[in-house]
Amino acid sequence: MSLARETFKEITIYDWVLLVVLVLVSISGSFLVRGIASTGDTVRIEVGGKLIYRLSLSEERTVEVRGPAGITRVEVKGGRVRVADSPCPNKLCVRQGWTERGAIICLPNRVVVTIGGDAEGGVDAVSG
């Protein structure tokens, strides 16, 4: 008897039930996370840690920011954001395409586009 057949023989109906339950759990889990993750309404565009633009996600707009590598063009449209053009070599940011939540980061040009509610650069308040 081969090892594969041995292993297969050990799988019982209960293992199949377990598999189905786990699949259901992981699917519902991903829905839960979607519910928790904020669908913020502002777009922040930072270059080298400095805030350049704070835009509304609901307003259609195209802006250009200058980073160390050149000009990055950011488009906001229909509640989504994308980097339309970038001077960086690998164009990962452009390839990320239209994004609804989270961030688009272009390391070579130091451009960070964050989509979120009222994130003040990740801190809860500023003393100063």
Add this chain to the structure above:
Amino acid sequence: MPEQQGEGMKGRGLKRLLIVLLAVTLTFSSLSCSPKKERMFKRSEFLLDTIVTITVVAGSEKEAGDAMDKAFEEIRRLGGLLDFFSPESEISAINRNAGITPVAVSPETLDLLERASEVSAGSNGAFDITVGAVVSLYDFHRKVRPPDSLIRERLPLVNFRDLILDRSRGTAFLRRKGMTVDAGGIAKGYAADRAVEVLKSAGISAALVAVAGDIRAYGSKPGGKPWLVGIRDPRGSGLDDIIATIPLRDMAVSTSGDYERFFIEDGKRIHHLIDPKTGHPAGGVMSVTVVGPLAVYTDSLATAVFISGIEKGLKTAEAFGYDALMIDASGGIHMTDALKGRIAMLPRAKENGRR
């Protein structure tokens, strides 16, 4: 024999399934165990001539809103008692009756003035609750710096020892006419502390109260993370420009800097942090951040530490059991030993020296 083996395997399979199902059920019930999912709620209002932002962790919008209403109301009430410019405030009543008669004040005003006197004495007058007689000569909007002769004339009216507080009678009295108390350097911190007390008694388990840059935190964010407070870069472009971050649980933090109210005259920065002994802006420091349990102390100590200068300043903070981060005039970073490792300096801070 082979059949028996099969039976045994089925039994194991059932057991395994039951254990895993139990584990899954437990995981889910623990997730929903907190009866309502705790979330963060944030609201800002313009009070005390500045912006006050309260963030609370609560199970529902209503619970958060009710508690925040009470906290904002408390800050508004304190503003009414402590406003230097409002003739109806208790502070104005004390100032009007300087050299005339003791004035009966509320327990809150008395409490604040007692703490102010404590910091005035403990900092050897670097913070002085009566400095208003001289500071009021400056007009930072219109870029007016008073002549030295006028400063010298007013200086004798600055002395915190001439503020007489009587706990048993509940009165405050300035000994000499022309003296003033100005709670501006301590009221914001005091208000943050009071707001926290109100939120606590409203049943809120965690919150962050920011009265401009005077911030008091308690509890943790949902998920158990501490509150994260950024410290402004004194030569940055705005509030978004921070040089450091510090995680806080049950702690307060305040920052005083030469960038808040100032103008430049003959290349010299004339800012609002006036040394009560000279009547001139204190030199040598760009900004001071003080960290410790109560905002009433971090607020007033930030001024005291700034005016004391680097060496004395750090000692003053430590004498109160508080910590301080100081940025000197050339951008150098100094801090009390206990703060090292707790504060995360951002890379940009290194560039400050060159600005």
